[in-house]
Amino acid sequence: MSEVEVGDLQAELEKAEENLVKAKERLAELRRRQPRQEVTDYTFKGWDGSQVTLSSLFGDKKDLILIQNMGKGCPNCTMWADGFNGVLHHLEHRAAFAVISPDDSETQKKFATGRGWRFKMCSGQGSSFAKNMGFQSDKGGYNPGVLTFRKESDGKMYRISQAGFGPGDDFCTVWHLFDLLKDGPAGWEPKYSY
Numbered sequence: 001m002s003e004v005e006v007g008d009l010q011a012e013l014e015k016a017e018e019n020l021v022k023a024k025e026r027l028a029e030l031r032r033r034q035p036r037q038e039v040t041d042y043t044f045k046g047w048d049g050s051q052v053t054l055s056s057l058f059g060d061k062k063d064l065i066l067i068q069n070m071g072k073g074c075p076n077c078t079m080w081a082d083g084f085n086g087v088l089h090h091l092e093h094r095a096a097f098a099v100i101s102p103d104d105s106e107t108q109k110k111f112a113t114g115r116g117w118r119f120k121m122c123s124g125q126g127s128s129f130a131k132n133m134g135f136q137s138d139k140g141g142y143n144p145g146v147l148t149f150r151k152e153s154d155g156k157m158y159r160i161s162q163a164g165f166g167p168g169d170d171f172c173t174v175w176h177l178f179d180l181l182k183d184g185p186a187g188w189e190p191k192y193s194y
Contacts, residue, residue: 024170036158039149042129044100044122047109052122054129054149055157063095063160064149068124068135070142071103072111077144079190080165080172085117095148100124102142133162146171 001009042054058064067084070077081099084091091097098120101108105123112121130136135143144165151157167185168175178185 031161031163034161036150036160039157039159041157042127044124044127044129045105046122047105049105055151055155057098057120057122058096058149058151058157061096062151064151065091065095065097066147066149067097067099068130068133068142068145068147069099069101070144071101072107074144075190075192076165076167077101078115078192079174080144081112081117081119082115083172083174084119085115088119096120098122100129102130102136133159 039054044052044054046052054064054066057066067081069081072078084097084099088097099117100122102125103111103123104125108121108123124130130142131138133147135145137143145163146165147162148160149157150160163169163171165171168179174190175185178188
């Protein structure tokens with residue numbers, strides 16, 4: 001490649017990165033402009049078998065980031081959760097953070113403890129939450145993603161936004177780092193251990 005071609009390619013890369021940043025800013029703006037949807041106070045199961053309400057997951061925060069994880073059987077969801085564990089203190093400084101999965105409480109506790117996860121987790125097993133929020137199909141299959149909620153001073157809770165998870169999304173840095181490699185991800189898939 002000549003110096004001119006390299007310069008042209010660099011300019012094209014810079015323009016593409018600039019456009020991507022603008023597109024992400026626009027996406028975030030559109031998500032925040034969606035109408036808020038009031039939600040009921042769903043009940044989940046804690047690791048000790050106790051009932052945990054959606055409202056209690058807020059703690060002393062007015063905002064909640066809630067991850068809908070597919071559970072122990074999904075290596076992709078495990079990788080996303082491993083990443084959230086690493087930045088938990090940053091997340092919890094701004095908002096409450098918790099993970100819900102369809103695994104029963106005992107399975108969830110054993111798996112999460114074995115991976116060293118420190119965030120709050122609850123079992124959504126037996127709850128209509130995942131289906132009502134669009135993360136469970138009529139056939140019972142789950143999809144992973146994130147929801148954000150706001151709790152007002154009167155106790156009413158609202159769903160603010162949500163997004164699905166999948167390879168290449170903005171919620172897992174692994175894919176973006178692999179994109180910088182010569183062959184990109186090259187068919188790589190996450191595993192529970194390496």
